[in-house]
Amino acid sequence: MVHLRGLSDHCPILLSVDDQNWGPRPLRLLKCWQDMPGYNTFVQEKWSSFEVHGWGGYVLKEKLKMIKVALKDWHASHTHNLTTKIDGLKNRQAVLDGKGEETALSEEELEELHGISTDIHSLSRLNTSICWHQSRLSWLRDGDANSKFF
């Protein structure tokens, strides 16, 4: 809201907030979601599982609202807290590496170790993508931070 400027060459501006005039929060997506296995099917299945009745515009609006909530849960279980997950994997990897120095690893442990390396790689790639979203700083955008490597 603009007010009388009086003696200044600028007008004062007023931001007022009450519960009504906030408007809906925008629906945001992370680019890396679509690279996650299962994301497309998840969205498709969710989207067609919603049952809304009314005219087209209303149905779309309600469905978008519902998919937003569903995506939030999906994000929490799939792409949230990646750093902790990566650190956990790295620790487990170190344990297995250490053990491998002492004795020969069992078939399952070798399998696990192999899986861990793959997971670290894919999670780091996701993490890089999310960092890029959050920071969008030019050095990340220009492909530093080893993002080219992946």
Added chain:
Amino acid sequence: MSLVSWNVWGLGGWEKRKEVKDLVKEKLPFVLCLQETKLQLIDGFLCTSLWGNSKHDYSYSSSVGASGGLLTVWDTSEVEVWASVRGDRFLMIHGRFIKSNDEFYLFNLYAPCDQRAKQALWDSLAACLHSLGSRNVCLCGDFNSVWSLEERWSVRDVHPTQEFTSFNEFIEACVLIDLPLNNRKFTWFKGDRRSMSRLDRFFLFE
């Protein structure tokens, strides 16, 4: 809850202080952000002359010579401020709204006219916002920039310039939400009426 932001263009004179005081009295804002105070020193006495006798506190950064100067005053019965940070051309307060218990960061800023200095401010703000992560952040003040042709009118032709691009990049990179103006198109008027712009705004980041 309301916030007021105003480039006052000098706060030395009594007339100007009275205008601010009247605005505060009318709007009863939680926080008042002023730009271009053109004052090197601000004391409690001056703030009381702006805010009146109800409880308040303030934080300011000095003008450099007669240019710039920021002042943020808040109502201490509504807002609790834990920290105040003086940056180059911005003043940030960090605290919470007492009633809703919402934590916030509020940046009061005055962007320079020079394009390179402006770019430096966008860069330092972007880094600052990035380090805060996704918290409740509000930026307000005189950005000295517009991001589209509709936000400027001049008797001369207006062309998109580097200013547009770098301001847009900043908004996009920081994922800032621009709040629309309700009742007018421009907030700044050149004395001779030969140009008008929308230089003052609020941005949110959540």
